[in-house]
Amino acid sequence: MAKRAALATACFAIFFCVLLSGCVARGPMISARSTELEQTPFFPQKRFQCGPAAMATVLVASGISTSAEALESSLYIPARRGSLQVEMLATPRGFSRLALPLPRNPASIIAELEAGRPVLVLHNYGLPFWPRWHYAVVVGYDPVDDVFVLRSGGKRRQLMRSRRFMIAWHYGGRWAMVVLRPGETAALDDAQSFLEAAAHFEKVASPADSHATFAAAVRRWPGEPVAYVGRGTAEYRLGNLPAAAHDYARALQLDSAQAGARNNLAQTLVDLRCPHRALAMFEGRDLDSLPAPLRDASIETLRGAQAAAAVTDDAAHCESFP
Amino acid sequence: MKISLWRKCSIAVLSVSMLNMGMMGAASAAIVDTSALIATDREADLVAIRTQLARADVRAQMEQMGVDAAAVEQRVARLNNHELHQLATDMRNAPAGGDALALIGAVFVVLLILELTGVIDIFKKR
Numbered sequence: 040m041a042k043r044a045a046l047a048t049a050c051f052a053i054f055f056c057v058l059l060s061g062c063v064a065r066g067p068m069i070s071a072r073s074t075e076l077e078q079t080p081f082f083p084q085k086r087f088q089c090g091p092a093a094m095a096t097v098l099v100a101s102g103i104s105t106s107a108e109a110l111e112s113s114l115y116i117p118a119r120r121g122s123l124q125v126e127m128l129a130t131p132r133g134f135s136r137l138a139l140p141l142p143r144n145p146a147s148i149i150a151e152l153e154a155g156r157p158v159l160v161l162h163n164y165g166l167p168f169w170p171r172w173h174y175a176v177v178v179g180y181d182p183v184d185d186v187f188v189l190r191s192g193g194k195r196r197q198l199m200r201s202r203r204f205m206i207a208w209h210y211g212g213r214w215a216m217v218v219l220r221p222g223e224t225a226a227l228d229d230a231q232s233f234l235e236a237a238a239h240f241e242k243v244a245s246p247a248d249s250h251a252t253f254a255a256a257v258r259r260w261p262g263e264p265v266a267y268v269g270r271g272t273a274e275y276r277l278g279n280l281p282a283a284a285h286d287y288a289r290a291l292q293l294d295s296a297q298a299g300a301r302n303n304l305a306q307t308l309v310d311l312r313c314p315h316r317a318l319a320m321f322e323g324r325d326l327d328s329l330p331a332p333l334r335d336a337s338i339e340t341l342r343g344a345q346a347a348a349a350v351t352d353d354a355a356h357c358e359s360f361p
Numbered sequence: 362m363k364i365s366l367w368r369k370c371s372i373a374v375l376s377v378s379m380l381n382m383g384m385m386g387a388a389s390a391a392i393v394d395t396s397a398l399i400a401t402d403r404e405a406d407l408v409a410i411r412t413q414l415a416r417a418d419v420r421a422q423m424e425q426m427g428v429d430a431a432a433v434e435q436r437v438a439r440l441n442n443h444e445l446h447q448l449a450t451d452m453r454n455a456p457a458g459g460d461a462l463a464l465i466g467a468v469f470v471v472l473l474i475l476e477l478t479g480v481i482d483i484f485k486k487r
Binding site: 084086087088089090093112113115116117118119120121122123124125126127128129130132133161162163166170171172173174192211212214234235237238239241242243253265268269272275297299300302303306307330332333336337339340343 | 391392393394395396397398399423425426427428429432435436439440441444447448452453455456457458459460471
């Protein structure tokens with residue numbers, strides 16, 4: 040009887056394993072070309088320190104001078120014996136770099152490799168219900184042998200069969216990120232996630248870095264209003280008010296409901312001594328229905344424009360602004 | 362007694378006003394951050410308060426988890442609202458990448474299960 044129960048359990052275990060590996064069946068192989076970023080540096084990890092080591096690898100590859108040891112104090116959590124994804128994504132911002140999470144498919148990893156950027160991935164070498172998390176950096180892929188090349192743990196050049204890579208990556212939630220310099224955009228065409236990352240970057244970036252980032256977005260996605268707003272705000276912070284006004288106006292042309300662009304344009308017009316033009320921006324607009332931060336800013340801008348318009352006419356140069 | 366009540370009140374007022382100071386945007390005038398165009402939360406006031414709470418929560422959890430007190434401030438300051446919320450809710454259970462070595466452990470457990478269920482027979486003496 041006991042034997043039969045054991046047999047049943049075994050069958051179930053095998054069935055379960057097959058089922059799980061079926062989920063990550065290899066799928067169409069992703070690239071015909073062989074790529075390896077041999078110049079990518081290597082930081083052998085200390086115990087539990089794969090997060091700082093992997094982060095140092097991608098940061099140094101992107102031209103930053105740092106080391107795994109230097110990053111430990113900003114990434115390692117002793118009680119968790121590891122580093123968290125949220126902090127991995129937040130770290131590059133402190134180094135004038137943009138962190139971009141990638142779409143959860145292997146094609147995005149290959150595309151980034153082919154664009155010359157190593158890809159930081161989260162692997163799970165345990166089981167879904169007994170996870171063992173590990174960060175590694177993908178630096179190459181060879182379609183002939185079907186292997187990924189990794190900087191991982193203590194190994195400078197670890198070769199991993201793509202099937203094993205995919206299982207570990209799948210169990211790790213298919214999480215991957217790259218580090219972009221200001222002025223670079225991602226290899227794959229995903230405007231939304233880039234602009235989101237860029238908007239987070241803007242809060243800590245210098246105006247020049249922010250400008251380079253959004254200018255690249257404008258070149259890549261000329262139909263995206265948010266890209267123009269970002270570049271406009273960088274121009275504004277750099278003191279180029281006419282250029283800022285033109286970018287905001289372009290964003291409004293693309294999307295007339297873009298309340299952030301409208302507010303920023305109106306404020307820029309006030310600063311350019313064109314308060315009447317600024318007031319005209321708000322005509323017939325229901326500010327109270329906007330989300331709170333936009334509503335508050337718009338009302339403040341409107342009041343400023345009203346106050347300025349009461350005491351002065353628009354300057355002569357205002358004709359040249361939208 | 363009176364003084365202490367007065368003190369309590371002024372501390373409360375000051376701390377609320379300090380919280381408000383923290384919520385103001387960095388940009389000058391009324392230029393809004395580009396992130397305001399992307400965020401979809403309509404109740405920003407509520408979000409701001411929740412963010413303050415999340416920040417305090419993350420700070421406390423990090424110290425509890427053994428992060429050096431000097432590093433905690435810098436690490437928390439780096440996070441945006443969304444990241445603070447994520448960490449506040451999930452810091453104890455979110456994946457924490459640490460080591461590759463445990464693979465051997467996983468293989469061992471699988472072998473042990475197979476052994477115990479009688480599928481394989483590698484641990485027993487013959």
